[in-house]
Amino acid sequence: MATDDLRLRDASAVLAKAADENFPVAPFFLPRAWREDLMAVYGFARLVDDIGDSDLDRSAAHARYLGAGPDAAGDPLALLDAFEADLRRIFTAGQEPGHPLLRTLAATVRRRDLTPEPFLGLIAANRQDQLVTRYETYDDLVAYCELSANPVGRLVLAITGTATPERVRLSDAVCTALQIVEHLQDVPEDLARDRIYLPAEDMKRFHVQERDLAAPTAGASVRALVAFEAERARRLLNEGTPLVGSVHGRLKLLLAGFVAGGRAAVSAIAAAGFDVLPRPPKPTRTRTLREVGAVLRGEG
Numbered sequence: 001m002a003t004d005d006l007r008l009r010d011a012s013a014v015l016a017k018a019a020d021e022n023f024p025v026a027p028f029f030l031p032r033a034w035r036e037d038l039m040a041v042y043g044f045a046r047l048v049d050d051i052g053d054s055d056l057d058r059s060a061a062h063a064r065y066l067g068a069g070p071d072a073a074g075d076p077l078a079l080l081d082a083f084e085a086d087l088r089r090i091f092t093a094g095q096e097p098g099h100p101l102l103r104t105l106a107a108t109v110r111r112r113d114l115t116p117e118p119f120l121g122l123i124a125a126n127r128q129d130q131l132v133t134r135y136e137t138y139d140d141l142v143a144y145c146e147l148s149a150n151p152v153g154r155l156v157l158a159i160t161g162t163a164t165p166e167r168v169r170l171s172d173a174v175c176t177a178l179q180i181v182e183h184l185q186d187v188p189e190d191l192a193r194d195r196i197y198l199p200a201e202d203m204k205r206f207h208v209q210e211r212d213l214a215a216p217t218a219g220a221s222v223r224a225l226v227a228f229e230a231e232r233a234r235r236l237l238n239e240g241t242p243l244v245g246s247v248h249g250r251l252k253l254l255l256a257g258f259v260a261g262g263r264a265a266v267s268a269i270a271a272a273g274f275d276v277l278p279r280p281p282k283p284t285r286t287r288t289l290r291e292v293g294a295v296l297r298g299e300g
Helices: 003-020 032-052 059-065 070-074 076-090 100-112 117-131 138-148 150-159 165-185 187-192 200-205 210-214 220-240 249-271 285-296
Strands: none
Touching: 032 076, 032 100, 032 117, 032 150, 059 076, 076 100, 076 117, 100 150, 117 138, 117 150, 138 150, 138 165, 150 165, 150 249, 165 187, 165 220, 165 249, 187 210, 200 220, 210 220, 220 249, 249 285
């Protein structure tokens, strides 16, 4: 298969994961230019996550795109270093990145005058995943979310030209909430990678041991812990919801979708009795649409 075909296939595989998110990544009702730029940012974020999770079936090909040696394919930290070096080419005059997704991103960066900081934050979060597998406190987890989630919301505001300090603050609350919800949905998957995003201090409070998270179904203590963290996420979503009312038009509908996706996911976790161990609780499309309506009507 030709190299260009391989690149297209790799990029398509990453972007196809957009359908699995709790929120709409780039829905049809947005202007085409926004959709293209949002998908470029999503493709970057998704690929960085996949590198950090060692999920790339074609890691050797990606190492070649990035100009990394063959040993980097089996070393997420080395691959992240190479990816960061390729990213920095976008922001260096006279240079072009080698990876196809970064070439797509380069056009978005220049069109929207984006800065490197949000992208570097996402890479830093995935480096942290290689080095930190447990979080002692909720504040520690929130600090991680500042790297792993909040940059995405900030990029959405930058792409749509609507960033203000207050909107950034509200967006950070929504994005942190979405990240916490995703962690709750993925407890068994994360544990299989030897990662736990439930704060250790909360596990102690609810008398939950790590072995309890490996059970086929959750006991009462695990369910209570998950309910506690889900409530934290719900409060954060409510804190960030005024972001929706601060904008107008299609962007308002997009941001309502972000908040509604989080609310619907929390509801799905509750509907499962806070037992997230057998499978990730996922909201139905009907429930999500109902939540979109509630957000737009300003209902809590």
